[in-house]
Amino acid sequence: MNTKLIDRVLKYSAKIQQNSYIKGISNGLAALMPLIIAGAMFTIIDAMGIPVYQSFLVNIGIKPFLRYPNLVTNGLLSVYASFSISYVLAKEHKIDGFSTEIISIMAFVLLFPLDTNADGVDMIPLHYLGAEGMFTAIIVAILVERIIFFLNKHQFIIKMPESVPDLIGKSFAALVPSFVVIFVFLAIKIAFGATQMETFPNFVTLIIQTPIKSLGESWIALVFIMLLVNLLWFFGIHGHLVALSVMAPVYMQMDLENLNAFQAKEVLPNIIGNTFIYVYASGATVLFGLVFWMLRAHAKRYKTLGKLALVPMLLGIGEPLAFGVPYVMNFVLFIPVVFCSSINSLLAYFATVLNILPRLNGINTPLPVGGNGFLAGGWRVMVFQILLCALNVLIWMPFVKKLDHMELEEEE
Structure with a gap:
């Protein structure tokens, strides 16, 4: 076998394997496995197709509640993905992981449209927060981490005296990044609101998620x-x-x-x-x-x-x-x-x-x-x-x- 070809494959594969973003996405999604498995097991408990068993669940009154474990695990998986991926990336680049993941969730939710029910209450449709929002969550996590890393690197943060408790110091350090991230993602929301796609998640679905999913369905x-x-x-x-x-x-x-x-x-x-x-x-x-x-x-x-x-x-x-x-x-x-x-x-x-x-x-x-x-x-x-x-x-x-x-x- 051509040794030059082998060396080239090894060289580029090693670069991909060591890439912080590849590791961030891979490790961030891997961290979600306990939630995925837990939600899936409750789905089995809920959907097991045995008539006697289903009648038993209905009779004891727990059948309506068995949909909730999957709803709050896999149904909100994109929220957890935004949290997890941004945390892994923050640790990889040696910035505060806690504030990064909190800001990432805020930016992720900010991008989605609000519906209003008959009582005038604002709501976010849950389907955006599950599997449908996965690619948006990944992109948001990366962008937020990059913004916070840039601001920290160039010292665009509020630094408190060393006598201030560490938790308070980190809170003030995250203040400027929070404002910047809100400004950036609000601008993105407004910009896409003026287009036919209406939202950034719709853009991601059309341009990225749908083509890759078509590829994923191919044997x-x-x-x-x-x-x-x-x-x-x-x-x-x-x-x-x-x-x-x-x-x-x-x-x-x-x-x-x-x-x-x-x-x-x-x-x-x-x-x-x-x-x-x-x-x-x-x-x-x-x-x-x-x-x-x-x-x-x-x-x-x-x-x-x-x-x-x-x-x-x-x-x-x-x-x-x-x-x-x-x-x-x-x-x-x-x-x-x-x-x-x-x-x-x-x-x-x-x-x-x-x-x-x-x-x-x-x-x-x-x-x-x-x-x-x-x-x-x-x-x-x-x-x-x-x-x-x-x-x-x-x-x-x-x-x-x-x-x-x-x-x-x-x-x-």
Whole structure:
């Protein structure tokens, strides 16, 4: 393989991986997983399609209340994303994270239109604060952090004497940034209010979110992305952080749309999403074949490593294998490492299109393979995961056996 090409890939991939904004978005969204999972679990409790169970919920009077956990978690996810991403970016650039995240939420909410009900009460429609506002939240978090960083760097802040308590000092330091951010985002609101798009979130949806979502719905793009993710992993670069960072907000939005439709007992709108990737194209459904043959290896090293990596692999943790085998920069394992996820994605996508598999409900849980599939789509998804594991046993077989033979010769 062309070493110059490899060096170039590594160079640019490393730059992307180390980019503070990529890390800010990725880590900020990752911090939301507890809320997403908690809301999803209550959705299961609310929407479980067993008539006797549903009658029980109605009879004891808690059925109307079970929609609220998902509403205040996934239904307000963009608010939490603005908070989380701005905090991570602020810490990355060594400015006060607390004031940055508070100002970021203020700017985010400022951009949305207000509706007025029959009683004359101003309201913000909740759909703006959920999945629909995700890209707006990301852009706002970055812009607010940049404004505050610029003002701090050039000392356009109010500095209090050292004798003043730290909390009071930080409050006054955030005063000028608060005024500037309000001025900037109010100007943006007024400017877009004079256009046909009416609001900045509408502009983001039209120009950014809709085109990227169209790309996210494409199986061709999915296969290409999974190839890129695992090619980067092969070279020791965090493929999910680099290749999925742009698509992660879109896939998260698609999962939340499915989750809301599932709770409302409507037809699920999307096939692809983060849940699709983690159920069919990562973790054990890809690496089961590697561990299976390592447990049957003749070389002591691989047999021992297979035992150590078995439980983490079943839970979707592949780092012990990536750097323990290693399959990073191991050209004997190049084909299964790079192509297994894409093969799985392709098979699962067309099985879903043909209605062999149901669309996944967007519930992505850190359960072992089989368990996460069952919660996301039922017994058919769980069985298909097992079939993918069996298929990957066949794909990995010749390559792991070759590696085992080479290692055994060295041991002897």
